[in-house]
Amino acid sequence: MKRVSGVLGGLASAVLLASPAPVAQAATGQVVVFSVEIAPLETYENPKGCKALPDGAHVLSNLTDGPVTIFSDQLCLVPLVTVEAGYGTHVPTFGAAFRA
Numbered sequence: 852m853k854r855v856s857g858v859l860g861g862l863a864s865a866v867l868l869a870s871p872a873p874v875a876q877a878a879t880g881q882v883v884v885f886s887v888e889i890a891p892l893e894t895y896e897n898p899k900g901c902k903a904l905p906d907g908a909h910v911l912s913n914l915t916d917g918p919v920t921i922f923s924d925q926l927c928l929v930p931l932v933t934v935e936a937g938y939g940t941h942v943p944t945f946g947a948a949f950r951a
Contacts, residue, residue, distance in 0.1 A: 878951035880915035884908050884942070898951040901927035904942055912939040915951055922948045 884893040886907040893905050898915070903925040913919045913934045921940065923929045925948045934940050942949075 878915035878917040878919070880936075882919055882949065882951060883912045883914060885910040885912075895951075898949070901925075901948050901950050904947045904949060906945050908942050908944060908947065910939055911942045911949060913937065913951075917951060919949050919951045922950065924948065 878899075879897050882895040882898050882902075884895075884904060886893065886905055886909055890907070893908075895902055898919075901922070904911070911919070911921065911934065913936055916936055918936065919934045920927075921931045921934065921942055923931050923943060923946070925946060927948050927950050931943070931947075932940055
């Protein structure tokens with residue numbers, strides 16, 4: 852019986868590993884960034900990939916249907932915080948980026 856359990860467990864693992872990974876969907880909606888009162892809002896429509904935040908960025912609002920991750924670098928290598936859909940956060944003023 853132990854042998855059958857082991858074979859079945861191994862088979863189940865193989866099936867899970869062979870299953871294709873779910874395809875990531877790009878976020879739909881907008882990411883809006885506020886910098887200063889004298890500059891217009893920066894709006895990213897249906898953002899895809901790593902996007903550098905403008906210098907002087909202050910607040911990011913996630914108006915997409917998925918999470919947005921803020922990074923401390925412009926290559927999206929060092930994550931800082933994840934902002935859920937419908938929320939916002941303060942962002943680093945210089946050198947930061949986000950990925951939806």
